[in-house]
Amino acid sequence: MAFDEQTLASLKETANTIRKDIVKMVAEASSGHPGGSLSAADILTVLYFNEMNIDPNNPQDPNRDRFVLSKGHASPVLYGALAEKGFFPKEELMTFRKINSRLQGHPSKKSLPGVEMSTGSLGQGLSVANGMALAGKLDNRDYRVYVLLGDGEIQEGMIWEAAMSAAHYKLDNLTAFLDYNHLQIDGRVEDVMNPAPVDEKFRAFGWHVIIIDGHDMNQISDAIQEAKSIKGKPTMIIANTIKGKGVSFMENQVGWHGTAPNAEQLAQALEELNGVKQND
Amino acid sequence: MTKIATRDAYGKALVELGEKNPNVIVLDADLSKSTKTADFAKTYPDRFFDMGISEANMIGTAAGLATAGKIPFVSTFALFGTLRVGDQIRNSICYPNLNVKIAVTHSGLTLGEDGASHQAVEDISMMRAIPNMTVIVPADAEETRQVIHAAAEYDGPVYIRLGRPAVPVVFDKNYKFEIGKGVVVNEGADVTVIAMGVMLSPAIEAAKELEKEGISVRVINMPTIKPIDKDIIIKAAQETKGIVTAEEHNIYGGLGSAVAEVVTESVPTVVKRVGVEDTFGESGKPNELLEKYGLTKEHIIEKVKEIIK
Numbered sequence: 001m002a003f004d005e006q007t008l009a010s011l012k013e014t015a016n017t018i019r020k021d022i023v024k025m026v027a028e029a030s031s032g033h034p035g036g037s038l039s040a041a042d043i044l045t046v047l048y049f050n051e052m053n054i055d056p057n058n059p060q061d062p063n064r065d066r067f068v069l070s071k072g073h074a075s076p077v078l079y080g081a082l083a084e085k086g087f088f089p090k091e092e093l094m095t096f097r098k099i100n101s102r103l104q105g106h107p108s109k110k111s112l113p114g115v116e117m118s119t120g121s122l123g124q125g126l127s128v129a130n131g132m133a134l135a136g137k138l139d140n141r142d143y144r145v146y147v148l149l150g151d152g153e154i155q156e157g158m159i160w161e162a163a164m165s166a167a168h169y170k171l172d173n174l175t176a177f178l179d180y181n182h183l184q185i186d187g188r189v190e191d192v193m194n195p196a197p198v199d200e201k202f203r204a205f206g207w208h209v210i211i212i213d214g215h216d217m218n219q220i221s222d223a224i225q226e227a228k229s230i231k232g233k234p235t236m237i238i239a240n241t242i243k244g245k246g247v248s249f250m251e252n253q254v255g256w257h258g259t260a261p262n263a264e265q266l267a268q269a270l271e272e273l274n275g276v277k278q279n280d
Numbered sequence: 281m282t283k284i285a286t287r288d289a290y291g292k293a294l295v296e297l298g299e300k301n302p303n304v305i306v307l308d309a310d311l312s313k314s315t316k317t318a319d320f321a322k323t324y325p326d327r328f329f330d331m332g333i334s335e336a337n338m339i340g341t342a343a344g345l346a347t348a349g350k351i352p353f354v355s356t357f358a359l360f361g362t363l364r365v366g367d368q369i370r371n372s373i374c375y376p377n378l379n380v381k382i383a384v385t386h387s388g389l390t391l392g393e394d395g396a397s398h399q400a401v402e403d404i405s406m407m408r409a410i411p412n413m414t415v416i417v418p419a420d421a422e423e424t425r426q427v428i429h430a431a432a433e434y435d436g437p438v439y440i441r442l443g444r445p446a447v448p449v450v451f452d453k454n455y456k457f458e459i460g461k462g463v464v465v466n467e468g469a470d471v472t473v474i475a476m477g478v479m480l481s482p483a484i485e486a487a488k489e490l491e492k493e494g495i496s497v498r499v500i501n502m503p504t505i506k507p508i509d510k511d512i513i514i515k516a517a518q519e520t521k522g523i524v525t526a527e528e529h530n531i532y533g534g535l536g537s538a539v540a541e542v543v544t545e546s547v548p549t550v551v552k553r554v555g556v557e558d559t560f561g562e563s564g565k566p567n568e569l570l571e572k573y574g575l576t577k578e579h580i581i582e583k584v585k586e587i588i589k
């Protein structure tokens with residue numbers, strides 16, 4: 001079901017705010033990963049601001065929905081969403097990657113409320129999400145578990161071990177997103193180590209697969225609703241995305257995986273993001 | 281003072297090696313720009329394999345290449361080239377004693393801003409505990425160059441631990457690296473400081489400062505952690521009042537432990553360890569982290585003085 005105009009505009013505005021925070025954070029730190037953070041901003045926005053049952057005032061609620069950022073280098077997008085949601089003061093975003101900060105280069109569960117799992121070493125998050133989903137089943141809780149994977153990340157063998165287990169244990173309370181932006185560090189995923197056909201692989205592993213435009217709020221939300229209705233299998237939402245989405249000079253550029261913008265580039269990025277109209 | 285990152289020296293040495301020896305093959309796991317294997321990839325594209333983000337697969341593939349007489353150098357960040365693939369290294373490389381060189385970069389706290397998830401401070405301990413594995417930590421660019429060539433000539437598994445930031449150049453072409461040998465870089469009679477990797481320069485500086493206070497410090501560079509140079513350690517234990525070790529690694533299982541093992545079995549001597557005190561690191565600038573986690577010249581000086589008094 002499509003969002004009404006007002007909800008859609010508000011979600012787009014939130015995503016845009018998070019994008020601005022991403023580039024500001026990375027610029028301030030002179031370090032970090034803007035590309036893969038920007039590509040996931042719309043997915044996290046729908047999850048955190050429309051879908052997930054989470055409460056910043058009760059971050060350990062046993063019934064809360066869980067989100068695992070398996071591609072932990074995209075920490076800026078998670079921090080942006082958590083701050084906007086009220087898990088910690090927004091000013092703290094500017095401490096990202098600095099010494100003594102709670103905002104570690106990669107998310108640290110022990111240091112920051114709202115971070116469900118420490119990640120950063122790629123390929124491990126899907127197994128952890130499986131464990132959370134299994135626990136939900138054991139405890140008869142109806143929370144849902146979400147996990148975001150990178151398209152380079154799924155080259156890790158552990159992802160496929162986890163894919164097999166999720167289907168084997170019929171984890172229909174688990175929904176995974178693949179941030180299919182076609183870039184990793186050494187180049188295009190197709191050139192480095194081609195994971196395609198991703199949809200057929202996950203189907204063959206026993207998953208329900210949905211393919212969407214990962215920057216379309218309605219499609220993201222519809223896919224989440226569809227996943228909830230599927231019984232007996234986990235769902236993989238393959239989100240076609242653009243790495244660096246929203247900042248013209250970062251879009252589809254492999255060089256912006258882990259590079260910080262300088263002052264001038266930051267100004268340009270913010271100018272572009274400030275110019276985004278919410279009702280386009 | 282000239283500063284060069286050991287990973288940069290590694291990238292250059294690999295290209296030299298590629299020309300010298302057609303059996304040298306390089307594998308990387310989507311970090312070739314950071315590990316500097318990209319230079320080799322450009323020069324010898326047919327002998328370079330990007331395995332994508334699949335470190336365990338990379339280790340196994342290297343083992344297979346080695347069974348056919350190739351000399352694979354595998355590179356990624358230290359954490360993903362050791363802790364991520366411990367069993368694969370043990371069972372597919374060390375147990376059959378295959379000729380694979382694991383040359384990793386971004387080791388220790390000085391990896392910096394990426395934080396604890398990426399900061400390997402346990403790798404030496406782990407690599408040292410696997411039979412057949414040789415463990416080497418070069419301290420500067422020239423030593424790295426020589427280590428890479430020596431590793432290629434040596435038949436068997438070698439772990440080479442390299443770093444991200446530029447570090448002072450200590451050695452020139454006259455320096456001679458030999459696997460299994462420590463090197464006295466500063467003569468001294470009161471206390472011995474044994475250092476590896478990025479801690480060598482602070483150790484030399486500490487000795488200079490202590491000299492001004494009338495304390496004579498022998499500084500030993502210990503690039504090979506395994507097999508460790510027992511003779512040079514025993515001699516230091518006999519001739520000086522005690523030993524301070526300095527390493528960018530957990531104090532459990534690294535250089536300090538290796539040195540302590542040698543002296544307790546031969547010439548029981550006090551050994552004080554400068555290193556990461558069994559804790560995870562965090563995000564920050566390399567120098568801030570070395571300061572916060574107790575890995576500076578000042579910390580070495582403090583330990584030397586504890587032995588003197």
Ligand SMILES: Cc1ncc(C[n+]2csc(CCOP(=O)(O)OP(=O)(O)O)c2C)c(N)n1
Pocket residue numbers: 035036037039071073074120121122123149150151152153154179181183184185243257309310311333360364
């Ligand atoms: C196990 C492991 N190996 C290597 C890395 C280094 N690394 C960080 S990000 C990255 C590329 C990730 O690409 P992708 O999954 O496509 O992420 P995205 O494009 O969404 O940023 C690599 C290799 C890591 N963090 N963990």
Ligand SMILES: [Mg+2]
Pocket residue numbers: 036150151152179180181182183184
């Ligand atoms: Mg990608």
